[in-house]
Amino acid sequence: MEFPDWDASMARQASQLSEFVPAGARVLDCACGIGTQALPSLAADMRSLPFADASFDVVLAADNALPHLLTSDDVLAGLREMRRVLRPGGRLILSTRDYDTIRRERPVSTPPSVGPGRTVWFQLWHWDGDQYEQEMFQLNEAESWRVVVSKTRYWAVTCDEITELAERAGFGYLEWSLHVYCQPLMIGTNG
Numbered sequence: 001m002e003f004p005d006w007d008a009s010m011a012r013q014a015s016q017l018s019e020f021v022p023a024g025a026r027v028l029d030c031a032c033g034i035g036t037q038a039l040p041s042l043a044a045d046m047r048s049l050p051f052a053d054a055s056f057d058v059v060l061a062a063d064n065a066l067p068h069l070l071t072s073d074d075v076l077a078g079l080r081e082m083r084r085v086l087r088p089g090g091r092l093i094l095s096t097r098d099y100d101t102i103r104r105e106r107p108v109s110t111p112p113s114v115g116p117g118r119t120v121w122f123q124l125w126h127w128d129g130d131q132y133e134q135e136m137f138q139l140n141e142a143e144s145w146r147v148v149v150s151k152t153r154y155w156a157v158t159c160d161e162i163t164e165l166a167e168r169a170g171f172g173y174l175e176w177s178l179h180v181y182c183q184p185l186m187i188g189t190n191g
């Protein structure tokens, strides 16, 4: 996802997500990444979180963080850790790309997105079963165009697959909302 208007995107996402976060909640943003929804941070693997049991009221895993885990065992391990650090009755808020649609359509690129100044982003997606390698191209115009490419890999995991794994991890009251956020959003409760 690219954010041609960074401040507006931050404000919109914060406002949409805050609907689901009770006032005064202790929140773990897992993973904060480039910081779209972020607060102070530390580096850790979501399959092995460096926090005590029941430390948080809310765990947030927004903007496609979970699908960096490429197997059902790894996703289950991540979800189990998120549940472990949540207090009983605490809330998981998770968003992913719309992989139900994406798995049907198997796009191989995203349209170019133009940012402030003369900056252009687009992605190429190289499919391998239900996983794909994403190449992100960022073009910046200086004296001539410069290109920066970053790569990452995702599992295009569907809502049903995440729901099943979240149930196995011990979450209850799982519900997906498709239109309240820029991605499908799942809310789950610990217990």
Ligand SMILES: C[S@@+](CC[C@H](N)C(=O)[O-])C[C@H]1O[C@@H](n2cnc3c(N)ncnc32)[C@H](O)[C@@H]1O
Residues within 6 Å of the ligand: 030, 031, 032, 033, 034, 035, 036, 037, 044, 045, 046, 047, 061, 062, 063, 064, 065, 068, 069
């Ligand atoms: C798509 S970004 C989203 C981040 C953030 N929520 C946002 O909206 O900007 C996903 C992040 O997950 C991180 N990540 C990938 N694998 C991880 C793992 N095993 N444990 C923790 N974080 C991981 C990546 O480094 C990346 O920063």
